[in-house]
Amino acid sequence: xxxxxxxxxxxxxxxxxxxxxxxxxxxxxxxxxxxxxxxxxxxxxxxxxxxxxxxxxxxxxxxxxxxxxxxxxxxxxxxxxxxxxxxxxxxxxxxxxxxxxxxxxxxxxxxxxxxxxxxxxxxxxxxxxxxxxxxxxxxxxxxxxxxxxxxxxxxxxxxxxxxxxxxxxxxxxxxxxxxxxxxxxxxxxxxxxxxxxxxxxxxxxxxxxxxxxxxxxxxxxxxxxxxxxxxxxxxxxxxxxxxxxxxxxxxxxxxxxxxxxxxxxxxxxxxxxxxxxxxxxxxxxxxxxxxxxxxxxxxxxxxxxxxxxxxxxxxxxxxxxxxxxxxxxxxxxxxxxxxxxxxxx
Amino acid sequence: xxxxxxxxxxxxxxxxxxxxxxxxxxxxxxxxxxxxxxxxxxxxxxxxxxxxxxxxxxxxxxxxxxxxxxxxxxxxxxxxxxxxxxxxxxxxxxxxxxxxxxxxxxxxxxxxxxxxxxxxxxxxxxxxxxxxxxxxxxxxxxxxxxxxxxxxxxxxxxxxxxxxxxxxx
Amino acid sequence: xxxxxxxxxxxxxxxxxxxxxxxxxxxxxxxxxxxxxxxxxxxxxxxxxxxxxxxxxxxxxxxxxxxxxxxxxxxxxxxxxxxxxxxxxxxxxxxxxxxxxxxxxxxxxxxxxxxxxxxx
Numbered sequence: 001x002x003x004x005x006x007x008x009x010x011x012x013x014x015x016x017x018x019x020x021x022x023x024x025x026x027x028x029x030x031x032x033x034x035x036x037x038x039x040x041x042x043x044x045x046x047x048x049x050x051x052x053x054x055x056x057x058x059x060x061x062x063x064x065x066x067x068x069x070x071x072x073x074x075x076x077x078x079x080x081x082x083x084x085x086x087x088x089x090x091x092x093x094x095x096x097x098x099x100x101x102x103x104x105x106x107x108x109x110x111x112x113x114x115x116x117x118x119x120x121x122x123x124x125x126x127x128x129x130x131x132x133x134x135x136x137x138x139x140x141x142x143x144x145x146x147x148x149x150x151x152x153x154x155x156x157x158x159x160x161x162x163x164x165x166x167x168x169x170x171x172x173x174x175x176x177x178x179x180x181x182x183x184x185x186x187x188x189x190x191x192x193x194x195x196x197x198x199x200x201x202x203x204x205x206x207x208x209x210x211x212x213x214x215x216x217x218x219x220x221x222x223x224x225x226x227x228x229x230x231x232x233x234x235x236x237x238x239x240x241x242x243x244x245x246x247x248x249x250x251x252x253x254x255x256x257x258x259x260x261x262x263x264x265x266x267x268x269x270x271x272x273x274x275x276x277x278x279x280x281x282x283x284x285x286x287x288x289x290x291x292x293x294x295x296x297x298x299x300x301x302x303x304x305x306x307x308x309x310x311x312x313x314x315x316x317x318x319x320x321x322x323x324x325x326x327x328x329x330x331x332x333x334x335x336x337x338x339x340x341x342x343x344x345x
Numbered sequence: 346x347x348x349x350x351x352x353x354x355x356x357x358x359x360x361x362x363x364x365x366x367x368x369x370x371x372x373x374x375x376x377x378x379x380x381x382x383x384x385x386x387x388x389x390x391x392x393x394x395x396x397x398x399x400x401x402x403x404x405x406x407x408x409x410x411x412x413x414x415x416x417x418x419x420x421x422x423x424x425x426x427x428x429x430x431x432x433x434x435x436x437x438x439x440x441x442x443x444x445x446x447x448x449x450x451x452x453x454x455x456x457x458x459x460x461x462x463x464x465x466x467x468x469x470x471x472x473x474x475x476x477x478x479x480x481x482x483x484x485x486x487x488x489x490x491x492x493x494x495x496x497x498x499x500x501x502x503x504x505x506x507x508x509x510x511x512x513x514x
Numbered sequence: 515x516x517x518x519x520x521x522x523x524x525x526x527x528x529x530x531x532x533x534x535x536x537x538x539x540x541x542x543x544x545x546x547x548x549x550x551x552x553x554x555x556x557x558x559x560x561x562x563x564x565x566x567x568x569x570x571x572x573x574x575x576x577x578x579x580x581x582x583x584x585x586x587x588x589x590x591x592x593x594x595x596x597x598x599x600x601x602x603x604x605x606x607x608x609x610x611x612x613x614x615x616x617x618x619x620x621x622x623x624x625x626x627x628x629x630x631x632x633x634x
Binding site for chain 3: 386392396399400403404405407408411415469470471472473474481484485487488489491492494495496498499
Binding site for chain 3: 083106172
C-alpha cells in the first residue's frame with residue numbers, strides 16, 4: 001500500500017517527460033513550424049503586407065508608426081480588438097457566432113497539416129492529402145452561411161449567401177483543375193506531388209490548370225476581383241458585419257490564414273514546393289514562394305475592379321469549368337504523346 | 346476510438362432530431378456525418394472519408410441549411426406538438442430495450458475476435474482501374490442516374506416556385 | 515500507419531482551439547457591456563429595420579447548389595479515374611469522358627433555369 005503511494009512520479013520526472021515531449025520533433029512541427037506559430041505569424045504578417053502593398057499601389061505609405069515600417073501594426077490591432085466590446089445585435093445567436101468564428105479559424109489552418117515544407121518536413125503526410133485539403137475547403141461555405149444567418153441582419157445574411165454561392169461555384173473548377181496534376185503523378189500525396197516536380201514545375205505543362213486554380217482560389221478567398229461578400233460600399237463587411245471585438249479578430253485572422261494556406265497550396269501544387277537552388281534552405285524556399293504568391297494576390301486586390309455577382313457565378317459554372325476540362329484534355333494529350341515520364345516519381 | 350466516434354454520431358443525431366431550431370438540427374446532422382467520416386477513416390477508407398465530408402457535409406448540409414433559411418418564413422422554430430405521453434415514453438423505452446437486446450446478442454454471439462479485423466486497404470489506382478473496366482457500365486448508368494436526379498430536383502423546385510406569385514424582384 | 519496522420523491533425527486542431535478559445539473568452543469577458551436598443555440593433559447604416567422581404571432573389575441560384583452536389587459526387591469518381599489514367603489501356607480511359615459528357619445535359623438545364631428570373 002505504501003509503495004503504491006510512492007509510485008507517483010516525482011517532480012523531476014514530470015519535468016523530464018514534459019521536456020521530452022516539447023522537444024520531440026512532432027511537437028515542434030505542430031506548434032512551431034510548419035504548424036501553429038508559422039500559421040499565426042504568417043497570417044499576421046500578411047495583414048501587414050497587404051496594408052503596405054495596397055498602400056503603395058494606391059500611392060500612399062500604409063502603417064508607419066507601430067514599430068519599424070509598421071511591422072507591429074497587426075499586434076496593435078489584435079490587442080485593440082481584444083478589448084473592444086463584442087456588440088451583438090438582439091436575437092443574434094452569440095454562442096453560434098463565436099463558435100463559428102472559432103470553427104473558421106480551425107478550418108482555415110487545417111490544410112497546413114498536409115502541406116510539405118521540405119523533404120519530410122510535413123506534419124502529417126497523408127496519402128489523400130490533396131482531397132483532404134479540398135474536403136476542408138468545402139466546409140467553409142456552411143460555416144460562413146451560419147455566421148451570416150446567425151447575425152440576424154439582412155446585410156450579413158446577404159453577404160453570407162453571396163459568399164456561399166461564390167465559393168460553391170468555384171470549388172468544382174478548382175477540383176477539376178488539379179485533376180491534370182493527379183493524372184500526371186498518379187498520387188494524391190502532396191509530398192509526392194512536390195517530388196514529381198523536380199525536373200519541371202507543374203505551372204508549365206498545366207498552365208491552364210494553374211490559371212483556373214488561381215482564379216478559383218481568389219474566389220474561395222473572397223478577394224478582389226471577387227470580394228462581393230465583403231463589398232465595402234454595399235454590404236459593409238458582408239457576413240462579418242456583426243462580428244465585433246475578439247470575434248472579428250478571429251474571423252479576420254482566419255481569412256488571412258486561409259490566404260496563407262492557399263498560397264502555400266498553390267506553391268506546392270504548381271510552383272515546385274521546396275525545389276530551388278540550395279543556396280537557401282528548402283523550407284525557406286516554400287515560404288518565399290508562398291509569400292510571392294500571396295503578394296501577387298494582394299497586388300491583384302489593389303488593381304482590379306469588382307465582378308458583379310451574377311456574372312461571377314455564371315463565369316464560374318461555365319467558362320472556368322470548361323477551361324478546367326480543357327486542361328484535363330491537354331493533360332490527356334500530354335500523356336498520350338508519351339511525356340508522362342517527366343513527372344513520374 | 347470506435348466507441349467514442351459512435352457515441353458522437355448517435356448523440357449528435359439524437360440532438361439533430363430533438364433540437365427546437367431547425368438550424369441546430371442541421372448542424373447536428375453535419376456533426377453526425379463528420380463522425381461517420383471518422384468511422385471510414387478508422388476502417389482505412391481515407392479517400393471515402395474525405396469525399397464523405399466534401400459531399401455530405403460540404404454540399405448536402407449546405408443545401409439543407411439554405412433551404413431552411415430561405416424557404417421557411419418564420420424563424421425556423423418547430424412547434425412542439427404535445428408533451429410525450431406516458432404511452433409514448435413506454436413505447437420508446439421498449440423499443441430501445443429491444444434494439445439493445447438484439448445488438449448485444451449479435452455482438453456477443455457472432456464470432457468476432459477482439460482484435461481489430463484485418464481490412465483490405467483499397468489502392469486508389471486499382472479503384473480507378475476497376476471502375477473504368479469492370480464497372481464501366483455501372484458508371485455510365487450512375488451518370489444517367491445523377492443526371493436524372495439533378496433534372497428532377499430542379500423540376501420539383503421550379504414547379505413550387507411557379508405556384509407562388511413572382512411579385513419580388 | 516496512416517492513422518497517425520489523423521491524430522496529428524487532431525492534435526493540431528486542438529492546439530488551435532486552445533489558443534483561439536481564450537481569445538474569444540477574453541474578448542467576451544473584457545468587453546464593456548451595455549444594453550440599449552440602439553446599440554443592439556443590427557447594422558443598417560442608420561436606418562431602422564424593415565423586415566426580411568428581399569432575400570428571395572437569391573433563390574434563382576438554387577440550381578447551382580444542386581449542380582454542386584452532383585458534381586461533388588462526380589469529382590470523386592473523376593479523381594479515381596485520374597489516378598489510374600496513366601496505367602489504363604487505351605479505350606477504357608475514355609469511357610469516363612462519356613460519363614462526364616452525360617452530365618453536360620443537366621448542367622445546361624440548370625444554367626438555363628438559373629438564368630430565367632421569372633421562375634424564381
